[in-house]
Amino acid sequence: MKYYSYFPGCSAEAAASPLGLSVLPVAKELDMDLAELEDWNCCGSTPFGSVDKLAAACMAARNLALAEKRGFDLVTPCSNCFVVLHSANTQLKELPRLREQVDKALAVAKLKYSGGVRVRHLAEVLYTDITPEVIGAKVTKPLKGLKVAPYYGCQLVRPNGFDDPEFPHSLDELVASLGADAVSWELKARCCGSSLVMSEPDVALELINKLLRNAQENGAQCLVTPCPLCHINLDVYQSQVNSKFKTKYNLPVLFLTQLIGVALGIPADALALSRNVVSPMRVLAPYL
Amino acid sequence: MAETMVKSPAIEVSFIDEVCSIPGGEAIRSCIQCGMCTGSCPTASRWDYPPRKAIAMVRAGLRKELLSSNSMWFCASCYTCTVRCPRDIKPADIMHALEVLAIRDGLSTKRSRTPVMYKCFVDSAKGNGRVYELGMMLKFFLRTNPFAALKMAPVGLGLFLHKRLPLKPNRIKGVGELKAILNEAKALGGAK
Ligand code: SF4
Ligand code: SF4
Numbered sequence: 001m002k003y004y005s006y007f008p009g010c011s012a013e014a015a016a017s018p019l020g021l022s023v024l025p026v027a028k029e030l031d032m033d034l035a036e037l038e039d040w041n042c043c044g045s046t047p048f049g050s051v052d053k054l055a056a057a058c059m060a061a062r063n064l065a066l067a068e069k070r071g072f073d074l075v076t077p078c079s080n081c082f083v084v085l086h087s088a089n090t091q092l093k094e095l096p097r098l099r100e101q102v103d104k105a106l107a108v109a110k111l112k113y114s115g116g117v118r119v120r121h122l123a124e125v126l127y128t129d130i131t132p133e134v135i136g137a138k139v140t141k142p143l144k145g146l147k148v149a150p151y152y153g154c155q156l157v158r159p160n161g162f163d164d165p166e167f168p169h170s171l172d173e174l175v176a177s178l179g180a181d182a183v184s185w186e187l188k189a190r191c192c193g194s195s196l197v198m199s200e201p202d203v204a205l206e207l208i209n210k211l212l213r214n215a216q217e218n219g220a221q222c223l224v225t226p227c228p229l230c231h232i233n234l235d236v237y238q239s240q241v242n243s244k245f246k247t248k249y250n251l252p253v254l255f256l257t258q259l260i261g262v263a264l265g266i267p268a269d270a271l272a273l274s275r276n277v278v279s280p281m282r283v284l285a286p287y288l
Numbered sequence: 289m290a291e292t293m294v295k296s297p298a299i300e301v302s303f304i305d306e307v308c309s310i311p312g313g314e315a316i317r318s319c320i321q322c323g324m325c326t327g328s329c330p331t332a333s334r335w336d337y338p339p340r341k342a343i344a345m346v347r348a349g350l351r352k353e354l355l356s357s358n359s360m361w362f363c364a365s366c367y368t369c370t371v372r373c374p375r376d377i378k379p380a381d382i383m384h385a386l387e388v389l390a391i392r393d394g395l396s397t398k399r400s401r402t403p404v405m406y407k408c409f410v411d412s413a414k415g416n417g418r419v420y421e422l423g424m425m426l427k428f429f430l431r432t433n434p435f436a437a438l439k440m441a442p443v444g445l446g447l448f449l450h451k452r453l454p455l456k457p458n459r460i461k462g463v464g465e466l467k468a469i470l471n472e473a474k475a476l477g478g479a480k
Contacts, residue, residue: 010419015452039461042413046365047406050387053310054473059413062462062469083365105472109465158367159378165371191330191366195409198428199401201440203331203362236446275450 002129004120005067006034007085009078009228010042015236016078016228021272022257023077023122029138029264030130034075037066043081044088046195054101060088061102065113077122077257079155079227080194086119086160123226123256124162127170132177140265141287142179148259149183149220150175151211153230154191165189174256175224178263185218187211192233201240208233209241212249221283222252224259231255236277252280262287303351310385315377319343325369325379331362339369339379342386355390359383361400401432414470417460422453 012020027034042048044059063085067074076082092099093115106112126135150171157163163170168189172182192211193204211234215223225231235253242249253276261271268288273280281288308314325339332338336357337345345354360383369379387403390396396403405428412424425444429437447453460466 010413010421010458013418013458014421014454015447017452041417041460041462041466042419044413045409045419046384047409048413050384050406051391051410053385053388054476055410055470058469058473059466062466083367101473101476104476105469108468108472109462111469154364154366154368159370159380165367191364191368193330194364194366195405196331196362196364196402198425198440199405199432200334200362201436203334204364207330236443236452239442239446240440275452277446277450277452 001031001033003033003072004035004075004125005070005072006036007040007043007063007067007074007076007081008036009076009081011228011232012077015232016255018258018272018275019077019228019231019255021275022255022261022270025266025270026257026261026264029261029266030126030135032125032130035070035072037063037070037074040066043076043084045080045084049084054098054105056084057088057091057098057102058105060085061092061106061113062109062111064089064092064117064119065106065111067117068113073118073120073125075120075122075125077226077228079121079153080229082119082121083155083160089115089117089119121156121162121226123156123171123174126256126260127174128162132173135174135260136177136179139178139263141263143259143263143287144179146180146283146287147183147219147221148175148180149185149215149218149223150188151215151223151225151230151234151253152189153225153227154189154194156226157189171224171226171256175259178260180259180263183215183218183220185214185220187214192230194229194233197233197237204233205237205241205244208237209245209247212238212241212247212251216249216251220251222254222280224254224256226256238278250278252276252278252283254280303349304347306389307346307382307385310381313382313385315375316343316346316382318375319347319377320375322374324372324374325377328368328372330366330368331364334362335359339383343377343379343382346382346386352395355386355393355395356397358397358400360386360390361397361402401428404428404431414467415463416457417463417466418458420457422455423457
């Protein structure tokens with residue numbers, strides 16, 4: 001058993017609930033103890049850092065302080081939480097002035113952070129600690145013949161990535177370990193527009209369209225991503241792309257943990273497959 | 289442009305210093321204006337002043353022009369510029385810092401809806417300790433363009449029907465504690 005502190009992030013509880021729900025049975029099957037960080041707060045996310053830097057650092061630091069008490073690596077399945085918590089962690093170490101102010105603010109709540117936590121992305125933990133080999137050995141329903149486009153998005157691999165920031169391969173290996181074919185496609189680590197989908201939908205929908213087109217042209221039957229924001233854009237907004245660009249995409253987008261779960265023989269219900277807006281049932285039926 | 293530079297040399301100096309004082313910001317002095325950031329940026333075509341130009345403007349002291357532009361609000365935080373810049377400048381972090389300055393000085397443009405979205409997000413995270421997506425979305429559309437909400441209604445419905453849009457906020461136990469921390473941070477006056 002490997003032990004971690006777990007930071008789901010706000011989306012995994014709501015708009016990306018299939019992520020939050022599918023992480024737990026998969027972790028159990030892979031002998032990972034993911035104990036949810038008690039009473040965690042929003043990581044601060046990109047908007048906080050664009051409105052007030054000190055407040056943003058404090059949001060992250062409260063979580064880091066809570067995690068330090070427990071003592072294990074802090075693992076999040078959300079690429080945005082990962083970047084935010086990881087960057088704050090680095091800044092608190094490198095910037096004494098920021099550190100001093102954050103210390104004072106945390107002290108009001110009798111909290112203290114000494115810099116001892118390692119922040120990690122769940123996909124990286126699956127790749128490095130658990131490894132594709134071990135996951136492959138536990139597969140009971142090999143996804144033979146399924147063409148999956150691994151979508152890394154941005155913040156899993158940039159700027160703090162464990163993989164190549166331009167042409168990463170870790171998800172390809174994880175997908176292959178499940179018996180599926182990892183589709184090779186040019187845009188696998190390009191931007192989906194993230195939260196601009198709300199404020200500047202024209203910009204984001206155009207980016208999403210490019211991604212879906214590129215994946216489809218390369219023969220993908222579905223996409224897989226670890227990131228809740230990417231998932232919302234590609235899955236939930238796919239119908240908007242179809243109406244704006246007169247396209248007919250019907251490309252299911254799975255969370256990494258959902259895809260792994262299917263191959264490990266975890267039932268569809270436990271993986272919340274029915275919560276995906278573009279139903280993955282058609283392409284997954286042979287394996288369920 | 290030329291007028292501002294002539295009129296306010298003091299501001300010229302302070303703008304570049306201001307940006308240099310942010311983490312990683314000091315590197316902009318070594319920008320060679322190669323344009324790699326702009327060429328890599330997925331949204332650059334929408335910016336009043338794309339990343340390379342924005343950085344040149346910081347160095348030229350064109351504070352108000354840049355801070356009131358729509359530029360940095362189109363940054364999607366993809367960090368492509370950051371991993372590609374040959375001078376190890378972090379343009380994405382600089383864009384975030386410009387956003388902070390624009391909001392602080394009341395200069396953020398109304399031509400982008402992103403500043404309002406970010407503020408709604410921050411209010412939601414502060415109020416509950418976690419982001420309440422439905423509440424935040426409604427507030428954002430009411431403050432910007434209620435008609436745009438109609439266009440987005442199918443998205444909301446899609447989320448709701450797939451049990452991905454809880455109708456109640458999820459409030460943390462330590463919400464009071466979190467507020468106290470943030471109030472203290474406010475009293476400390478904001479980090480540079
Ligand atoms: S990529 Fe770096 S050096 Fe080149 S223009 Fe942009 S910031 Fe300057
Ligand atoms: S991080 Fe922002 S500025 Fe840099 S390339 Fe991406 S969208 Fe453009």
